[in-house]
Amino acid sequence: MGTSFDGALAGEAGPTGLVPGPGCRVVAVGAAVPAAVLANRQLTTFLSTSEEWISSRTGIEERRVAPAEMSVADLGLRAARTALGAAGLPAGAIDAVIGTSSSVDATFPSVACRIQAGLGCPPGPAFDLQAACTGMIYGIAVADAMVRAGSARRVLVVGSEIFTRVVDWRDRGTAVLFGDAAGAVVVGPATDPGSEILAARLGADGRGADALVAGAEGAGPEGTGTIPDPMSPDRPAPPRSLGRVVRMNGREVFRFSTTILERLVRELAAAAEIAPADLELVVSHQANSRILATAAGRLGLPIERFAVNVDRYGNTSTASVPLALAEAALAGRCRPGASVGLIAFGGGLTWGGILLRWGDTAVGLDDARVADRRAAAVPVGTRDGREEAGG
Numbered sequence: 001m002g003t004s005f006d007g008a009l010a011g012e013a014g015p016t017g018l019v020p021g022p023g024c025r026v027v028a029v030g031a032a033v034p035a036a037v038l039a040n041r042q043l044t045t046f047l048s049t050s051e052e053w054i055s056s057r058t059g060i061e062e063r064r065v066a067p068a069e070m071s072v073a074d075l076g077l078r079a080a081r082t083a084l085g086a087a088g089l090p091a092g093a094i095d096a097v098i099g100t101s102s103s104v105d106a107t108f109p110s111v112a113c114r115i116q117a118g119l120g121c122p123p124g125p126a127f128d129l130q131a132a133c134t135g136m137i138y139g140i141a142v143a144d145a146m147v148r149a150g151s152a153r154r155v156l157v158v159g160s161e162i163f164t165r166v167v168d169w170r171d172r173g174t175a176v177l178f179g180d181a182a183g184a185v186v187v188g189p190a191t192d193p194g195s196e197i198l199a200a201r202l203g204a205d206g207r208g209a210d211a212l213v214a215g216a217e218g219a220g221p222e223g224t225g226t227i228p229d230p231m232s233p234d235r236p237a238p239p240r241s242l243g244r245v246v247r248m249n250g251r252e253v254f255r256f257s258t259t260i261l262e263r264l265v266r267e268l269a270a271a272a273e274i275a276p277a278d279l280e281l282v283v284s285h286q287a288n289s290r291i292l293a294t295a296a297g298r299l300g301l302p303i304e305r306f307a308v309n310v311d312r313y314g315n316t317s318t319a320s321v322p323l324a325l326a327e328a329a330l331a332g333r334c335r336p337g338a339s340v341g342l343i344a345f346g347g348g349l350t351w352g353g354i355l356l357r358w359g360d361t362a363v364g365l366d367d368a369r370v371a372d373r374r375a376a377a378v379p380v381g382t383r384d385g386r387e388e389a390g391g
Contacts, residue, residue: 024144025194027154028186028362030083031326032075033313034066035368038164038230040176046233049172059289063179063314064369065231066162071105073114076160078366079182079322080115083156086364087186094186095152096125098143100135100159100318102214102347103166104128115158125152131204132212133285133346135159135318136183140342140354141200143187154188159318166214168245169228169237177288178246179314183322193360195340199271201264201353208256208349211249257287260345261295264353268341272355276301280338280358281328285345286310286320307333317346329363336360 039062040051055061066075076099084091097119099112112126125146131138136159143155160182169175188194229237261284269276276299284292289310296303307324316323321342325334334340338358345351 023196023198023357024147024190025188025192025196025359026140026185026356026361027188027192027194028083028087028089028184028364029322029326029329030079030081030086030184030364030366031181031319031323032078032082032183032366033064033181033323033368034070034075036065036067036231037062037369038065038179043176043230046169046228046230047172047175049176054176057288057290058176059308059310060176060314061311063164064181065164066180070162071114072101072103072160072162073105073111073118075162075180075182076101076111076115076158076184077118079160079184079319080119080156080158082364082366083184083186083362084119087362089154089186091119091121093154094119094121094124094156096143096146096155097121098139098155098157099126099128100131100139100157101128101161102130102132102135102317103161103163111158111160115156121156131346131350131352132348133287133315133317133320134344134348134350134352135346136185136321137342137344137352137354138202138350140185140187140197141202141352143185144197144200147187147189154186154192156184156186158182158184159322161317161319163246163315163317164230165237166244166246169230173250174246174248175230177315179316181313181316181319181323183319183326185322195356195359195361197354198339198357199268199353199355201267201271203352204348204350206348208252209347211252211256211349212246212347213248214244214246214347254288254291256349257291257345258294258298260351261291261343262298264343264345264351265295265299265341268343268353268355272339274339278339279305279341280335281305281307281333281340282343283307283321283325283328283340284343286313286324287315287345320344326363326365329361330365334358334361
């Protein structure tokens with residue numbers, strides 16, 4: 001695709017992204033991951049690659065894979081219930097649902113409608129938006145605008161991905177990158193407890209659209225033939241999500257990602273009239289550890305200032321930011337009053353950032369791998385740094 005998006009990377013003028021007046025609140029964050037783990041060593045049994053090649057180029061050691069019977073909405077429901085449970089919110093408190101996914105099972109009905117029904121929310125707006133890996137940031141910004149406009153009091157945003165059904169397991173350039181997960185965020189008014197939304201910045205440059213595409217299935221780089229099931233390579237993979245596979249120009253996407261991540265950190269810091277070094281935590285889309293390290297180096301920030309869990313989950317697209325945020329908060333990395341930047345970038349090309357002043361946000365994580373260590377369907381969550389049972 002050449003240099004088709006150089007204008008965006010050069011910093012063309014755009015909206016400031018400043019949020020006027022008292023900010024809405026991120027009331028709750030929830031995440032969910034399936035139990036099955038697919039480690040790098042398993043990929044080497046059917047891909048022309050090595051564990052060292054994967055980890056050195058991506059930082060990924062393993063990823064989660066959803067069972068064949070699980071739908072994108074099913075996984076999203078788990079994240080949504082975790083967020084609501086951690087905050088002690090009933091489904092009736094949700095006025096609107098926004099879904100975002102790049103691996104949907106069907107064009108319609110929307111994932112949002114499925115989740116609205118599954119939770120038992122009252123009838124109200126429910127729709128999906130598509131911004132690839134930036135979908136959660138776009139969704140939070142839209143939810144913030146809806147609450148400010150008075151069209152909803154609380155909005156649930158759910159990013160759910162079963163990206164392993166969009167991967168061509170013959171292509172080592174993309175097969176090693178992705179995993180399955182879901183994340184959910186509840187956005188409410190300034191009177192709700194939670195973290196204040198201080199600024200939002202969204203952008204896109206369609207000139208880079210061909211750099212990262214999930215489109216009609218065709219012969220992969222490894223040639224024609226049946227796509228294997230990564231969990232049982234001697235069998236064909238489960239049906240593709242709408243018959244699609246992901247294709248990527250890795251070099252161009254890496255260059256875009258590192259540049260836009262650095263720029264968004266600077267823009268969010270400027271919106272708060274602070275230096276990038278004053279951001280206590282950067283929760284970025286978990287695409288590749290080298291992207292995070294490169295951006296951190298350019299900003300002069302230690303990598304410890306970034307939330308990093310790509311090693312254990314891979315790239316989970318729209319779910320990666322809420323999943324990383326939930327883990328960071330549960331680990332005590334979000335201090336009350338701290339400036340926390342949420343940043344994502346992805347196909348389109350799209351990008352976005354949300355700046356939070358961390359507050360009394362309820363947080364929960366539903367990890368099916370360790371579910372047997374807990375009471376069934378009761379996710380562990382926190383509010384104000386205290387561990388508690390959600391629900």
